Amino acid sequence: MEKKIVKIKVNGDWHEALVKQNMTLLEFIREELNLTGTKEACDEGECGACTLIMDGRSVNSCLVPIMEANGKEITTIEGLAKGQDLHPLQKAFIENGALQCGFCTPGMIMSSKALLDNNPKPTEAEIKGAIAGNICRCTGYNMIVEAVKMAAEPKS
Amino acid sequence: MRLPKFEHLQPTRLDEAFDLLERHKGEAKLLAGGTDIIVRMKHRMMTPKYLVSLSRIPDLDYIRSDDGALKIGAMARLNDIGDHPVVNKDWAILAQAARSIGSVQSRNRATMAGNICNASPSADSAPSLIALNSQVVLVSKGGERILPVEEFFKGPGETAIKAGEILKEIQVPKMNPKSGGYYLKYSMRGAMDLAIVGVACIVTPNGKAGYCEDVRIVLGAVCPTPLRIREAEEALKNKAVDEAVLEKAARIAMDESCPISDVRSSAEYRKKMVKVMTRRAFNKALSLAKAK
Known part of the structure; x- marks a missing residue:
């Protein structure tokens, strides 16, 4: 199995790398780029901890073979804040205490971001549908839903 | 879990994909979205030497x-x-x-x-x-x-x-504009879980109260393949459908199903649920048709 070259735009910057073909997008993000905000948990598309945004859509990066991501634009949790200025979703998660251990949080926020990018004023049912593929084992779902609502309608 | 080793082939034309499938006969698998095959490969339930991806072939995404x-x-x-x-x-x-x-x-x-x-x-x-x-x-x-x-x-x-x-x-094919259709997925965790029973029902009322000119009932998850239950469809066509008629048709669907027991449900429970869900799917499809 020879290595292949991929070119992937991550959080605004193009990265070119020689990779093993059996690498996943998740492994590339964490191990080649050292962006460890995207989490590895079930590694089989059930838990959503590895959610990131590829060409505008949320995907489980553990199920994307790296060659399928060639030429694509990726946003990870690290791409949301602008310097010290947090993204409205990040602020809303903090303000609502929408995390306990924090392991599911990057995935939750990326799923929520994909939702709000396409549907800025979602209903509660739409929010729940958008994060149905993200499992929180501390079971703090209510606050997460509240946080997404707040990010969608920030208090003035 | 790491993926086993494989060569990732990305043809840009269908012709090229056929050539690759022929050249690597028995050793290649087609890759579309990957949400099933990548999981199977990680679990070593499937270890193709080649993945032939369809993602770079133009005009397949429509x-x-x-x-x-x-x-x-x-x-x-x-x-x-x-x-x-x-x-x-x-x-x-x-x-x-x-x-x-x-x-x-x-x-x-x-x-x-x-x-x-x-x-x-x-x-x-x-x-x-x-x-x-x-x-x-x-x-x-x-x-x-x-x-x-x-x-x-x-x-x-x-x-x-x-x-x-x-x-x-x-x-x-075009659906009859008078028809109503409903897919009832019975599972513990909504879309995130596999169906215990799935029932698709399409109903075409013919204007006369309670009568249907066409009914289609197809079961999923309760047979080795999805199963259309024609006998149950016939039992509902061109007659006044009341509770007794529907009960009889739902029983036929139950009797025709041949489910297995697994982690989601016992075979016995699945069979009983086929009857319940067939009735519900029919009623839902009928109400959708009437709402038109």
């Missing part, structure tokens, strides 16, 4: 309805089908089935073509496709053939697709 029929390309993603305004209007049962599969993240990658090629007995798109009398276009170097989706499934994980063939398109 949803068209120009001549009345719905045409779904091999690379059309489940979310695109589930969110498509025309599919939601004219083939609502199919849009609903597409949205009943997995998480948003999965549906952003997974394709309907892949869902049926994987041929899981619980594939959520299958019962609705069969109820709609859909067919698949299978292309190969030698040409193409068209097969009803009902004849496509041969057993768990087994389809009528031959070596060297690619499922290029799903074709769904």
Whole structure:
């Protein structure tokens, strides 16, 4: 199995790398780029901890073979804040205490971001549908839903 | 869990894909969205030496309805089908089935073509496709053939697709505007879980109160393949459907099902639920038809 070259735009910057073909997008993000905000948990598309945004859509990066991501634009949790200025979703998660251990949080926020990018004023049912593929084992779902609502309608 | 080693081939034309399938016969698998095959490969249930990806072949990712029929390309993603305004209007049962599969993240990658090629007995798109009398276009170097989706499934994980063939398109005939259709997925965790029982039902009332000129009932997850229950359909056609008639038809569906016991449910429970869900799916489809 020879290595292949991929070119992937991550959080605004193009990265070119020689990779093993059996690498996943998740492994590339964490191990080649050292962006460890995207989490590895079930590694089989059930838990959503590895959610990131590829060409505008949320995907489980553990199920994307790296060659399928060639030429694509990726946003990870690290791409949301602008310097010290947090993204409205990040602020809303903090303000609502929408995390306990924090392991599911990057995935939750990326799923929520994909939702709000396409549907800025979602209903509660739409929010729940958008994060149905993200499992929180501390079971703090209510606050997460509240946080997404707040990010969608920030208090003035 | 790491993926086993494989060569990732990305042809840019269908011809090229046929050549690769022929050259690596028996060692290659087609890759669409990857949400099933990548998991199987990680678990070493499947270790193809080559993955032939369809993602770089132009013009496979489409949803068209120009001549009345719905045409779904091999690379059309489940979310695109589930969110498509025309599919939601004219083939609502199919849009609903597409949205009943997995998480948003999965549906952003997974394709309907892949869902049926994987041929899981619980594939959520299958019962609705069969109820709609859909067919698949299978292309190969030698040409193409068209097969009803009902004849496509041969057993768990087994389809009528031959070596060297690619499922290029799903074709769904125009739905009668008077018809109502509903896919009832009974599962513990909604779309995130596999169906214990799936029932697709399409009902066409004929104007006379309680009468239906056409009824289609297809079960998923309770047989080695999705199963159309024609005897139950006949029991509901062209007569006044009351509780007793519906009960009888639902019992036929239950008797025809041949489920297995697994972690989700015992076979006995599945059978009982076939009866309950068939009744519910019929009533829901009828109310949708009446609302038109």
